[in-house]
Each structure stands twice: as C-alpha cells, then as structure tokens.
Amino acid sequence: MIREFRLPDLGEGLTESEILSWRVTEGQSVTLNQVIAEVETAKAVVELPSPFEGVVTRLHEAEGTVVEVGKAIISFDVPDAGGVPAPAAPAADAAAQRRQPTLVGYGAEPEKAGRPARRARRGFVSPEPAVQPAPAPVAAEPPVPEAGAESAGTNGTPAVQERPRSTPPVRKLARDLGIDLSTVDGTGPQGRILRGDVEAAILRSSAEPSRTPDRPQPVVADAPHLGQGREERIPIAGIRKHTAAAMVSSAFTAPHATVFLTVDVTASMNLLEKLRSRREYDGVRLTPLVLAAKAVCLALRRHPELNARWDEAAREIVRYRYVNLGIAAATPRGLTVPNIKDAQDLGLRELALAISDLAGTAREGRTPPAALTGGTVSISNVGVFGVDAGTPILNPGEAAILALGAVRRQPWEHEGGIALRQVTTLSLSFDHRLVDGAEGAAFLRDIGDVLAEPAMVLALD
Template identity: 55%
Template sequence: MPQLKHFPLPDVGEGLTEAEILDWKVKPGDAVSVNQIIVEIETAKASVELPCPFAGQVSELLADTGQTVEVGTPIITIDLDPSGAAAPQEAAPAESEGKIGEESNGRIATLVGYGPRTSSAKRRPRKGSAQAAPAASAAPPASAAPVEPPVAAEPPAAVAAEVQVPAQPSAPARNGGYVPLAKPPVRKLAKDLGVDLHGVAGSGEGGVITREDVRSAAAPAAAPAAAPGARERRVPIKGVRKATAQAMVSSAFTAPHVTEFLTVDVTPMMELRERLKSHPEFRGVKVTPLAFAAKALCLAARRTPDVNATWDEAAGEIVYKDYVHLGIAAATPRGLVVPKIRDADGMSLRELAEALESLTATAREGRTPPADMVGGTITITNVGVFGVDTGTPILNPGESAILAFGAVRDMPWVVDGQVVPRKVCQLALSFDHRVVDGQQGSQFLADVGALLSDPSMAITY
C-alpha cells in the first residue's frame, strides 16, 4: 500500500506568510531523493529552490505553477513506498541538524525534512463519490468494504502527515466542513476572482468545480465588463511589489522624512577611475561611480554616526551601529529589491566594487538569498543608472538615511572664474528627522560630496 507524505511550503525567510510557485522541477511519477531540488518558489524577497526532505516517488503536485500558496500548505505528495514494500526510512539529518519539530541550535528549521510536527492526519475515501466506484472495484477484496465519510485534515501547519490514498483527490478541509472539489488552477482562479468555492456547485464529473463554474459564480459580483478592446490590464498585487508597497507606506507614514540636495563636480573622481583601469590591483575589476559613492558614504558615516542609527520606538532608544550593512537598491524583473553588503565599512574600494558587481548580478537573476535582504543600516539608490539626476527617496524601514546618486553628466561649471565643462552629478539625502537633525544631515551630505569631488580627502578621514 502506498505510504504517502505531504511536504508543506516552509517559511524560507523571516516570518514570510506566502510564496508563489514559479516552476516545478518534477512531475507525478518521478523518483526523487533526499535534498533533490523539486520546486522553485518566489517569496516577497527572492526566488528560492526547495529541496525534497525525503526519498520516494512523486504522487501528486498539490499546487499549480503561478499559484500563491500560504506557508504550511502542502504542495506535493511523495510516495515513500512506490514498490509496495515497507516504507523506507527518511534520511537521517546531519549531526548539526534537528529532526522534524525539534529545536536545533536555538531554532526549528523548516527545510529538508524540518518543521514542527503536531500529529498525523489521515484521509479516507469519499462516500458516494461518482468516481470512487471504479477505484473501489479495482481495489483488492480486503479494501472493498464500504468507505466512511471523509475525515477533516489537520490545518496546514501539520508537516509530513501520512495519509491513505483517497479515491478522489481533495484539498484540506476548513473548519472540518465540506471540502470543495477543484484542481489547483481552478482554486487559483477562484482566489483571484474572490470566489468562495464552498458556495459553488460543481458541474464537472463527480461534482468537480470547473473554471466555468467559478466564472459564473463571480459574474454577479463582478464589475461591469469592459468594452471589447479596452486598453487596460489587471495584475494581482503580490510578491516583491506587495512587499515593497507595504514597506514604503509604513516608512512614509512613520518616519518624518527630510530630503536635502547637493550638486557636485566629480571630475577628479572620474579621472581617478580612468587611472585605476590601468592599475595592476584593479585589473579585471569594474570600478563604477557607484563604488566611489559607496566608499564615500562609509567614510562619511564615521563622522556622522546618526545616519547609521535606528529609532527603536518600542524600547524608547536610538540604536547606533558600529558597522555599515550597506543596502543597494536594485531594479530587477521582479521589482525593486535591496540586498545588503555586510560590513561595507571595512572594505577597500576594490572589495566594494567586486561586492557591488556580484550583488547586482545575483539580484537581477532573482537569486538573492532572503537572509541578504534584511538587516541593513543605510542605503544607496543609484538613480543615475537610468539617466535620472536626482529624486526624493523613501527610507527603508528601520533605517535613518538613504542616499540617491544621480547621473554623471558633462555640464558647464565655474572653475577659477572661468566656465568650463566638468563631470557633474547630483546627490539627494533623505533622513529620519527623529534621529538626524538638519545640521547632521547637511554635514553628512557635504562630506560625501567632498570625497567625490576630491577623492584625496579620504586620507583625512
């Protein structure tokens, strides 16, 4: 008899509640091994590949590509005993890891066979299902007894629950009640249209709810249909866009923002950049203007530590950081993300340049680990890469300053009483006025500008 286990969607970040299924790496019938990558998901912070916590054969995919799934909801069923023999043992975790539901190193892990186990949930075949009869007749005589009504499954928090093979696949029951019969794509459509499947009568074989049933149920409550050829489209708010919107609204209406601007002649910086291209130490390294801005920011933060502090409302304290975890706002196909360069203040210009190149490439590929998206202390947003001069950036929640670095342009500039062409850019600094006063914000911005207009000033810091 098959030995089935569900693998629920784990929390791969810090308190994430849902994720979208991007791509299944397996299909029903495939053999899988422990730690084999089975699915790629997209959270509010990054795309992540999930490994399988046990070995066996894929019995069923419980979520469809493109579907948004809540953490704890089963997404795949694995048959641990596809040959019908005794169920194989799960692979033993490494010594440094705990078993399912056990605490290890002060945490309860949720990947590779980890996660809190409450108890087992068993499902039995539905009674009276139109599709159950053929399955029952094909079963061995010992299992030909009348089937009992379905038993409600545990809430999605239960992990790796053993189940019996149902005659008709079903989703987890809610509140122990009726479970609507619908495939994952139909459930996703119902969620997008705001239709409660518990109130929909299925027209499919055996009472299965179809797409047409969902659309019919949504029609009375839907807005008037757009005229044919209407030039608009609707996209669900989810993933990175949803997380970014929530963070920006929270920041904008929590921290009192002040933004100051400075126009800087960065000709000496650009000349130094050209010289470094032929320097042996920088051979093979792409030193961008952003790398200079990052270095200048780290040096200037030493003289104005307030910009690298955090306002702790709950504790009634200002937390000053003796390190700089530098956030770099990066535009990606998934939306705006802000990965961090840890301990950027201890890096040389070359190291910062290498870190920036690696960080931005990883972010654009959507491979930034969730852990690299949190814990920043101050941020740079490089609007100049889009040819934009400046802006009024919004603080990342928990930070007290963000620097916008504008495009470097050839502009007329007065030097020794003469108007000459120079390399010029604009800087904009937004800061939390609860932590940073105008004098401190102005001093920090002026220091950054001085270091960019004359990099030799760095030896005085």
C-alpha cells in the same frame, strides 16, 4: 510511508510564497536535497530542495498559486527503515505527518497543536553583525472586549464583541495609519491580523477613489470606441507586493526629510580612469556608484547617527557599529535592496566586486533572503536611468538613503573661471526622528567632499 512537505518560512517571517515552477512530477523518484520547486517570496526567487528521498505521490498546488506558509505543497512515498515503501499512514497518524524536518535556512519547525510560539522581545542590537534566525510568530492574545461594543448573546442577554485578534505592535501600527482593525481580514493563525494585513489595508484604501456621501457620483456611459483589451490588470504579488507595503509603511512611519548637494566630480571620474588601467583592477567594474559607496562608509564613521534605527517597542535608538550597505536594484520582478555585509571593512576593489556580484544576482532573481535583511543604510543609483535627482524613500528600519544622480558635463565655476566639468547631484533622505537637519547636511557634505576630491579620504579615514 506518505510524508507531506509543507511550505516553510523562507526567512524573516514571510507568510506566503508563489509557486513559479515544479521541477518534479507525480510518480518521479527524487533524492534528498534535489530541487523540487522554484518559488517566489516577497523578497526573492528561491529553489526548494527535497527534505526526503522517495517517490512524489502528489503535487498539492499548481504553478502560479500563492501558498501560505505551513500549507502542504507536495507529498512523498518515503521508504521505511527496511528500504521498502510503506502504505499510507492512517488518519490517526495525521498529526505525526504534519511534523517535518527543519531545513537549513527555512526557519523553525511548524508549531505543534496550532499554538505559535511567542516572539522573544528584541533588545539592543549586538555591535557584531550576524544573520538572525527567522523569528517565530507572536502568540495570539485572548480576545479582549472593546469598550461599548455589544451584541446579542445566545441567551438573549447582551454579549461583548471580541476585538480582532492582533498583537500590540500591530494595533499601534493600525492606529498610526488610521486603520480600523475590525475591517481587516487576518491571514495569520486562527485569523490573527498580521502587520502585512494592515499594510495591505492601507494600500487598498489609498487605491480606492474617495466619494462624498451627499453628492451623487456622475454616471458615465460606456464609450463604444474603447472596446475590450484596452486595460491590463496585473496581480499585486511577490516582490512588488512586498515593496509596495514596505514603502507605504516607511512613508507613514518615518518622517522623511531630504537634502540635496550638487558636486563637481571631475576628479573622481579621472581617478576611475586611472584605476581601470591598473593591473589589480583588471576585470573590475568601476563606476561612480563604487566611489559613492566608499564615501558613505567613510562618512558614517563621523556621523554614526545616520547608521541607526528607531526601535519603537523598546523606546530606544539603536546605532550600529558596522555597515550593511543596501544597493537598490531594479529587476524584472520589481525593486529589491540587497545589502553588502560589513561594507565598512572592504577596500575599493572588494567593494566594486561585491556591488557587481550583488547586482547580477538580483537581476537573475537569485538573491538569498539573508542578503535582503539586516541592512543599515542604502544607496539608490538613479543616475543609471539618466535622472539628475530625486527624493528616495527610506528602506524600512533604516535612518538614511542616498540617491546618486547622473554625471553630466556642464559649465561650472573652476579655478576662478568657467569650464566644462563633470557634475552630479546627491540626494539624501533621512528619518527626522533620528537625524537633525544639520547632521544630515554635514553627512552629505562629507560624501560630497570625497567625491569632489578623493584625497579627502585621508581626512576621513
């Protein structure tokens, strides 16, 4: 029996993935759960296991192709119940072939008859952290005529023009960003416009040069000395595409505010040196980022308003009673922000090990999708690049992000005199809808106090 395997949703409603490499060839026998391909989603590189045991009959897509979720990518000749391969199913059984088993972590089975299920309305987030299943697509709404929009009907009478198919949250996002949905091509089922289509549209509009209609553009003659090969065009895809869309959405949705604090962290650097000599920290990579992560978890106990998100649809502020701490990681494929689940429960050693493991997995491109979702607050360690400070952009859905600058020896006031001290600058960006300036400043001050004098944990713990 010929069975097709369709590209599954690998988490959080992703709409497409790029096939990086095939691990099998046509005519090859495969076993159940054998890795058949390596694909790159908008968030991570994922290995696809085979859902069947049989013989590969066809690879539908070439390496390097971006494939939409639900499209067939590979076919298998699967033995029937008696163990003998069956002939290809007739066309009448095509609908049955489209059904495939749901694999672990792959989200829901494709909907039947082309009718997507309606997304359940989100309520208040449970205080206990949990990995939620990938949400089903939102049901397409029936076409609604736009006021005043008419076109000629088939009988010569005016006919109303259909409004572009989308959902209320997507239409609101388009209004907020100033995007006309009639100019957006939908990539969802039956041409429905998805959130990612709106975000891609704002990226395109921001990249296009502005033109003044009543002023002709100057014509510049080709410069012969430029020649060919002086420009390189790189497709916007995968992690970089997702990151760009997320940052544009965050910047246009959440009103950012940033505060800065320069801190003498000599005591913290001395503490790290002492800990490295202890047996229980043997082999553990201790860095200023580890102390900053611990300080963030402690400070959030006193300032829960920074561990929250703005739920526009429910008109609610959701405060978390746990900390899924995101660590921004620069990788060859682009920026990712995997998070450490329940970081508030980890000691300094466990937190250091978790950060090292997270960073190593991200650099290898092996971060699982679950680690890239559900974050509540983030840290960006710009100091590793020799940068003193910055204005970080919020990870979408989070209320705060801390940037940790480089630690430098410089003259500093100390005990009534001037001495060479180790100093760093902290930058905190926050969503001003959720956090007032005074609250953001107090939170940053608490973090700075812990890094300036680690014994302050006794007052905050």
